Amino acid sequence: xxxxxxxxxxxxxxxxxxxxxxxxxxxxxxxxxxxxxxxxxxxxxxxxxxxxxxxxxxxxxxxxxxxxxxxxxxxxxxxxxxxxxxxxxxxxxxxxxxxxxxxxxxxxxxxxxxxxxxxxxxxxxxxxxxxxxxxxxxxxxxxxxxxxxxxxxxxxxxxxxxxxxxxxxxxxxxxxxxxxxxxxxxxxxxxxxxxx
Amino acid sequence: xxxxxxxxxxxxxxxxxxxxxxxxxxxxxxxxxxxxxxxxxxxxxxxxxxxxxxxxxxxxxxxxxxxxxxxxxxxxxxxxxxxxxxxxxxxxxxxxxxxxxxxxxxxxxxxxxxxxxxxxxxxxxxxxxxxxxxxxxxxxxxxxxxxxxxxxxxxxxxxxxxxxxxxxxxxxxxxxxxxxxxxxxxxxxxxxxxxx
DNA sequence: TTGCGTGTTGCACGATCGTATAATAACGCT
DNA sequence: AGCGTTATTATACGATCGTGCAACACGCAA
Numbered sequence: 001x002x003x004x005x006x007x008x009x010x011x012x013x014x015x016x017x018x019x020x021x022x023x024x025x026x027x028x029x030x031x032x033x034x035x036x037x038x039x040x041x042x043x044x045x046x047x048x049x050x051x052x053x054x055x056x057x058x059x060x061x062x063x064x065x066x067x068x069x070x071x072x073x074x075x076x077x078x079x080x081x082x083x084x085x086x087x088x089x090x091x092x093x094x095x096x097x098x099x100x101x102x103x104x105x106x107x108x109x110x111x112x113x114x115x116x117x118x119x120x121x122x123x124x125x126x127x128x129x130x131x132x133x134x135x136x137x138x139x140x141x142x143x144x145x146x147x148x149x150x151x152x153x154x155x156x157x158x159x160x161x162x163x164x165x166x167x168x169x170x171x172x173x174x175x176x177x178x179x180x181x182x183x184x185x186x187x188x189x190x191x192x193x194x195x196x
Numbered sequence: 197x198x199x200x201x202x203x204x205x206x207x208x209x210x211x212x213x214x215x216x217x218x219x220x221x222x223x224x225x226x227x228x229x230x231x232x233x234x235x236x237x238x239x240x241x242x243x244x245x246x247x248x249x250x251x252x253x254x255x256x257x258x259x260x261x262x263x264x265x266x267x268x269x270x271x272x273x274x275x276x277x278x279x280x281x282x283x284x285x286x287x288x289x290x291x292x293x294x295x296x297x298x299x300x301x302x303x304x305x306x307x308x309x310x311x312x313x314x315x316x317x318x319x320x321x322x323x324x325x326x327x328x329x330x331x332x333x334x335x336x337x338x339x340x341x342x343x344x345x346x347x348x349x350x351x352x353x354x355x356x357x358x359x360x361x362x363x364x365x366x367x368x369x370x371x372x373x374x375x376x377x378x379x380x381x382x383x384x385x386x387x388x389x390x391x392x
Numbered sequence: 393t394t395g396c397g398t399g400t401t402g403c404a405c406g407a408t409c410g411t412a413t414a415a416t417a418a419c420g421c422t
Numbered sequence: 423a424g425c426g427t428t429a430t431t432a433t434a435c436g437a438t439c440g441t442g443c444a445a446c447a448c449g450c451a452a
Binding site for chain 2: 428429430431432433
Binding site: 027028029030031108111112114115116117118119127128131132135153154157158160161162163164165166168169172173176177181184185188189192 | 223224225226227304307308310311312313314315323324327328331350353354356357358359360361362364365368369372373377380381384385388
């Protein structure tokens with residue numbers, strides 16, 4: 001416990017970010033204290049201040065890291081789907097209902113970020129940036145399926161909302177429906193958008 | 197400041213619940229401390245323990261109260277819509293995009309509750325109860341529109357998800373779309389469900 | 393091997409947290 | 423009018439919060 005183990009700043013920062021994500025997932029936003037995070041990472045509380053200059057900055061870095069991982073997982077699903085535009089769009093949407101996206105711990109992390117975005121302007125900016133990228137990717141995939149350019153923006157808003165709502169309830173109160181039903185619902189909705 | 201003003205327990209409880217809702221909306225879940233709530237209500241911090249036996253119980257009571265107000269507002273919109281089943285369903289859905297539901301403060305309150313539901317079993321139970329009622333009402337309105345009974349459950353899940361997702365983004369990052377566009381999106385979705 | 397830079401620890405500090413408790417004051421009842 | 427009930431306040435207590443700081447120790451250069 002008391003033996004210092006020296007690490008490169010970059011590696012230590014990633015350790016702390018990973019520990020913050022675990023704490024956020026298990027204890028919620030209220031339990032994300034400097035001491036809890038430091039204990040989870042197996043280091044001293046002072047390291048948070050030393051590497052990030054405060055717990056707020058650490059949480060913000062964790063959000064950016066987790067959001068990048070989510071975007072990467074969705075992109076990997078698209079790449080795995082091949083070349084058919086319809087299949088790529090479906091893969092991007094349905095990836096939200098499978099691991100590692102459809103995870104109660106990830107939902108808890110996300111909710112913690114939402115609850116902090118109200119008080120922290122930097123967090124709100126990070127959130128807006130991430131969601132804009134998400135919708136932009138959705139618009140591009142819809143356009144590739146032949147959706148009229150004039151309707152792409154609103155269609156992306158609808159798809160994003162449906163996916164978010166399904167993902168939220170799927171993780172929050174699982175039991176009322178399952179991932180297969182979520183895929184069926186989004187499949188019908190996408191079919192309507194692409195056809196009409 | 198130091199003059200005690202006696203009130204009936206019921207009235208005082210409602211005062212504290214209203215103050216908690218205001219604090220949750222303005223300061224978020226993290227700022228909902230006993231002292232902040234008591235100051236907002238203009239009373240002493242000890243009253244929270246006296247009337248609710250702890251801040252956790254007060255927050256839970258606030259959730260039930262706010263959820264009941266939301267349900268009542270949605271029900272009022274249905275009653276105002278008249279007798280046509282399609283109009284009643286549309287009114288129930290579109291009420292979420294108008295005051296007093298489409299409100300940034302209400303969203304902040306809701307997010308605060310979500311963030312607490314992870315750690316508090318009683319809050320999770322209250323949330324599950326409220327959402328089950330919401331979906332059940334939606335199922336009944338869909339059935340009245342002629343949706344096949346076998347499809348009502350899943351259709352209600354989809355509508356609830358779409359509405360929740362639109363409501364969330366409408367309040368959280370307003371600017372990407374407006375309430376009229378949200379109504380257009382849900383209108384198309386409902387038309388698809390009722391027709392097919 | 394010696395010395396310097398710095399990652400790391402352990403602790404102290406003030407602020408704030410939730411709650412218990414004794415004193416006070418207002419209301420209903422006889 | 424006097425009294426009991428209890429809503430209310432003020433205060434105290436221990437725990438925990440975020441952060442600043444001085445000492446320590448590990449790795450690398452000379």
